[in-house]
Amino acid sequence: xxxxSNREEIVVSENKDNxxxxxxxxxxxxxxxxxxxRAVDGISFHVPKGKTVxxxxxxxxxxxxxxxxxxxxxxxxxxxxxxxxxxxxGEDLRSASSERMxxxxxxxxxxxxxxxxxxxxxxxxxxxxxxxxxxxxxxxDKREALRESVSLLEKVGIPAPExxxxxxxxxxxxxxxxxVVIAIALACKPDLLIADEPTTALDVTVQSQILELIxxxxxxxxxxxxxITHDLGVIAGHCDEVVVMYAGRVVERAPVTELYxxxxxxxxxxxxSAIPTLATPRKAKLKTIEGxxxxxxxxxxxxxxxxxxxxxxxxxxxxxxFIEISKxxxxxACPKCVDLPKQAPT
Amino acid sequence: xxxxxxxxxxxxxxxxxxxxxxSRQINSVKAVDGVxxxxxxGETLxxxxxxxxxxxxxxxxxVRLTxxxxxxxxxxGKDITQLSQRKLRPLRRNIQMVFQDPAESLNSRMSVGQxxxxxxxVQKIGTxxxxxxxxxxxxxxxxxxxxxxxxxxxxxxxxxxxxxxIARALALNPDMIVLDEPVSALDVSVQSQVxxxxxxxxxxxxxxxxxxxxxxxxxxxxxxxxxxxxxxxIVELADADTIYQHPxxxxxxxxxxxIPEPDPQVERPRVHLEGEVPSPINPPEGSAFGHRINxxxxxxxxxxxxxxxxxxxxxxxxxxxCCLSEDDYLRVSSKS
Numbered sequence: 001x002x003x004x005s006n007r008e009e010i011v012v013s014e015n016k017d018n019x020x021x022x023x024x025x026x027x028x029x030x031x032x033x034x035x036x037x038r039a040v041d042g043i044s045f046h047v048p049k050g051k052t053v054x055x056x057x058x059x060x061x062x063x064x065x066x067x068x069x070x071x072x073x074x075x076x077x078x079x080x081x082x083x084x085x086x087x088x089x090g091e092d093l094r095s096a097s098s099e100r101m102x103x104x105x106x107x108x109x110x111x112x113x114x115x116x117x118x119x120x121x122x123x124x125x126x127x128x129x130x131x132x133x134x135x136x137x138x139x140x141d142k143r144e145a146l147r148e149s150v151s152l153l154e155k156v157g158i159p160a161p162e163x164x165x166x167x168x169x170x171x172x173x174x175x176x177x178x179x180v181v182i183a184i185a186l187a188c189k190p191d192l193l194i195a196d197e198p199t200t201a202l203d204v205t206v207q208s209q210i211l212e213l214i215x216x217x218x219x220x221x222x223x224x225x226x227x228i229t230h231d232l233g234v235i236a237g238h239c240d241e242v243v244v245m246y247a248g249r250v251v252e253r254a255p256v257t258e259l260y261x262x263x264x265x266x267x268x269x270x271x272x273s274a275i276p277t278l279a280t281p282r283k284a285k286l287k288t289i290e291g292x293x294x295x296x297x298x299x300x301x302x303x304x305x306x307x308x309x310x311x312x313x314x315x316x317x318x319x320x321x322f323i324e325i326s327k328x329x330x331x332x333a334c335p336k337c338v339d340l341p342k343q344a345p346t
Numbered sequence: 347x348x349x350x351x352x353x354x355x356x357x358x359x360x361x362x363x364x365x366x367x368x369s370r371q372i373n374s375v376k377a378v379d380g381v382x383x384x385x386x387x388g389e390t391l392x393x394x395x396x397x398x399x400x401x402x403x404x405x406x407x408x409v410r411l412t413x414x415x416x417x418x419x420x421x422x423g424k425d426i427t428q429l430s431q432r433k434l435r436p437l438r439r440n441i442q443m444v445f446q447d448p449a450e451s452l453n454s455r456m457s458v459g460q461x462x463x464x465x466x467x468v469q470k471i472g473t474x475x476x477x478x479x480x481x482x483x484x485x486x487x488x489x490x491x492x493x494x495x496x497x498x499x500x501x502x503x504x505x506x507x508x509x510x511x512i513a514r515a516l517a518l519n520p521d522m523i524v525l526d527e528p529v530s531a532l533d534v535s536v537q538s539q540v541x542x543x544x545x546x547x548x549x550x551x552x553x554x555x556x557x558x559x560x561x562x563x564x565x566x567x568x569x570x571x572x573x574x575x576x577x578x579x580i581v582e583l584a585d586a587d588t589i590y591q592h593p594x595x596x597x598x599x600x601x602x603x604x605i606p607e608p609d610p611q612v613e614r615p616r617v618h619l620e621g622e623v624p625s626p627i628n629p630p631e632g633s634a635f636g637h638r639i640n641x642x643x644x645x646x647x648x649x650x651x652x653x654x655x656x657x658x659x660x661x662x663x664x665x666x667x668c669c670l671s672e673d674d675y676l677r678v679s680s681k682s
Binding site: 010035051058059124150173174176205206207208209230231232233234235236237241256257260261267270271274275277278280282283284289290292294326346 | 396397425426503505506533534536537538539541543545560561562564565566567568569585587590600604605606607608609610611612618619620622643659
């Protein structure tokens with residue numbers, strides 16, 4: 001269990017069940033004028049072995065930057081991790097050498113990106129692209145790797161895989177391409193899979209196919225998954241724990257049923273009530289969250305949701321501590337955004 | 347229904363595929379392949395389907411951004427399919443469009459004021475001063491500050507840009523707006539703001555909407571009736587509540603079951619949908635959906651008339667043996 005209040009003290013009680021522990025991660029980008037903006041501003045969460053953790057938030061909240069920080073794929077030279085720890089299997093990836101990171105990426109951590117066309121090289125055959133990581137990480141020779149590629153494609157449900165390995169990405173549909181990307185990410189049987197909006201570019205019918213595929217493979221291989229999405233419906237159906245991000249911070253973190261049953265932070269409540277579902281009466285007014293996320297340059301040091309609500313006072317100035325409001329349910333305890341119990345647990 | 351504002355009769359939009367020697371036309375993409383439907387005054391018709399099913403093309407051919415290959419578009423009792431662009435211009439006052447990506451549909455070299463007043467200038471309505479006045483009123487109506495008129499669209503966020511797009515569509519006080527995925531590019535919290543705005547505006551101005559989207563929950567929320575499109579054809583059309591509670595067509599059922607429910611407690615039966623939408627260049631001869639799911643009665647459907655039949659009052663469904671339950675198919679085939 002990671003326990004920290006605000007940024008000052010971090011108490012760690014080592015937990016062997018956690019594959020990944022992210023502590024107080026700060027990732028910033030340098031703008032052209034030399035200013036730094038903190039896209040991820042001190043976040044902590046952990047991924048237990050074999051579980052799926054969902055990171056949800058609106059565009060620009062820092063969820064993709066978080067993922068890229070974990071595997072150190074931040075755009076250089078602008079992006080930097082300024083502070084924090086990324087403990088993966090007891091090793092701090094922040095201080096790992098670049099050779100070590102090469103081995104981790106694709107080997108122990110697999111990544112699926114949002115847009116499959118961007119993740120695949122249009123000039124190489126599918127088979128070659130899958131073989132690449134097998135040759136690199138598992139030391140196979142070309143022929144072996146190609147044979148393994150066929151069985152991987154079969155595993156992700158691509159018909160006629162022997163033919164497909166000789167095709168180019170443009171010859172496949174969006175769904176098939178995403179399956180190829182999944183096959184590449186899983187080629188080396190990673191311990192952790194990071195799926196960054198894996199289905200956003202796909203249709204609903206295909207979305208459910210892909211998510212179920214990831215779930216099945218995860219069960220089979222016993223890996224952990226970080227599923228990044230903006231869709232609360234996807235989170236509800238496929239995650240064990242949820243991390244809600246807003247404006248570079250984690251505002252709430254809880255097991256999935258707990259979060260949907262009793263959301264504590266005003267932002268989480270707002271998000272959950274803003275989506276129309278099939279049960280919402282037709283043409284009824286939807287609840288909205290007024291205003292919009294402030295520009296990253298104008299973020300206040302305190303509560304950024306108060307900033308959106310145009311509230312004034314101390315909450316904007318000082319960041320609230322991150323507290324465990326009930327068992328395993330953590331929330332950024334801004335007194336204006338959360339109904340705090342009289343005696344806050346310590 | 348009394349006097350629909352818009353009626354489509356067997357509308358077809360085929361795009362030529364060229365190739366071979368001299369770039370001859372060797373085939374065509376049948377994006378919209380025989381669609382008939384109607385929309386009443388002040389009504390919202392939701393149009394759903396997977397990407398590539400032709401829903402956006404249908405929207406564009408209604409406002410004549412593409413010239414339909416066959417069939418007719420009847421707007422307010424007048425056939426506008428073959429009208430010249432010049433004759434079409436006065437009619438455009440009554441039918442406007444809002445596009446999916448507000449970043450691309452707003453000219454970044456024009457101020458917001460210029461963007462919103464452009465339709466007024468094209469239609470030669472008012473003087474410069476009255477137009478400025480109208481722009482301010484419109485901005486206020488869509489929940490933007492008056493001062494936005496002097497600024498540029500890229501200075502605004504996605505949600506605000508979409509509000510600008512809506513203000514531009516409202517400028518001419520149209521009877522109907524074609525909304526092509528108006529909230530797909532927006533974040534959830536902003537999406538609900540824009541949906542509320544659209545509902546308010548419809549009540550105030552009694553406009554008809556054709557609401558094109560792929561998010562079925564959103565479509566259900568805003569629509570009176572919903573049409574489901576698959577590979578260029580409408581396969582089911584009914585009242586919004588009915589189609590979600592008692593879908594008849596297998597494709598509609600699959601679509602509805604694929605909606606992710608934002609509640610971890612809800613376990614819904616899933617209809618598994620394997621395979622993919624076939625190419626609209628060489629669509630299967632028989633039931634397009636039956637072909638996808640490898641239905642045993644597919645062979646039977648080749649050469650059959652799969653047009654829409656009214657199975658219950660106001661509930662239309664394609665008479666397709668592969669996609670209907672045994673009972674429903676018997677009822678449908680007895681009616682046709």
